[in-house]
Amino acid sequence: MTKTMRLLATASGLAVAALAATPAWADGTTAGLSITNTVTLNYKVGGVDQAAVTATDSFTVDRKVNLVVAEVGSSTTTVSPGQTSAVTAFTVTNSSNAALDFSLAATQLSGGTAAHGGTDNFNVSNVRIYADTNDNGSFDAGTDTLITYLDQVAADATKRVFVVVDVPLGRSTGDVAGVRLTATAAEANAAGSVGAAVTQTSGANTADMDTVFADSNTNGNTARDGIHFADDDYTVASASLVVTKSSRIVSDPLNGTTQPKMIPGAVVEYCVAVANAAGSATATNIAISDTLPTATTFVSAFGILVNGTVTGSTCNADGTAGGAHASGVVTATLSDIAAGVTRTALFRVTVN
Incomplete structure (x- = not known):
């Protein structure tokens, strides 16, 4: 190996070491970070050392947007006819390499098979979403906060939310109401308000921070659209x-x-x-x-x-x-x- 090649190899090894020292999130290095790499070239002319020559390259880490909504638990929520404030729980995980807001929507299924195998055949009422404000994993009326979005969720962070509903009177044992929680990635611009929906960068890579959707198509979702949902259901157990x-x-x-x-x-x-x-x-x-x-x-x-x-x-x-x-x-x-x-x-x- 020539001296010049040895020097280049050393410089490359240092660059790798520098990258390895960068903190890593679930989906990699933080978006917007500028990564700079410098190469140094040493040489001689007529046996005399000459001034070193350097070259530097920088690029910006792009934003990889990935989110996962998941049902908490693996069974239906049993409810009674006329019950108020019946609760199902979900988690929303920001698996991106940047902080994001997430707009939230709770909707109801319209027939078909519910999350736990029953057939959706009725609708609940007064559907609302609460954040687990005190992070204790349980819905606490008067403590947990009524929300329509999650504000500035850090990369790698998971938030628990509750979908809370009222069950109409007159339902029979075995009746099922399916519910869906959908989260949409939004810009984390300012605390206290939800940002605009994130859009994916089209065309070739730019010098600025580009955005790439990476969410999956699990459980009926559409891959790479910046939106993710999960389903749960309520099953009636009534006296007859x-x-x-x-x-x-x-x-x-x-x-x-x-x-x-x-x-x-x-x-x-x-x-x-x-x-x-x-x-x-x-x-x-x-x-x-x-x-x-x-x-x-x-x-x-x-x-x-x-x-x-x-x-x-x-x-x-x-x-x-x-x-x-x-x-x-x-x-x-x-x-x-x-x-x-x-x-x-x-x-x-x-x-x-």
């Missing part, structure tokens, strides 16, 4: 209650308990049976209100039995004392009713 009101004659003043008839003075037993269908969600806070017919009188000596059972279609007198009667109205509260369970309220009246 059937209420049955029945009566049976217990006795009458003439026949006693032997083949009694519904004559004045007869004692009639009412049963309110509440059944929850198999596969349903547990029903809670079950309150019964029964206004007695004006032609009857409540039998206070018998009282009210609650949380009884049924055998076939017949109510059993196996509940516990509870409930109340006032001004011709019987009220009772039943314990939680799980799927496949029936509970009853039992009381008696006389025919006036």
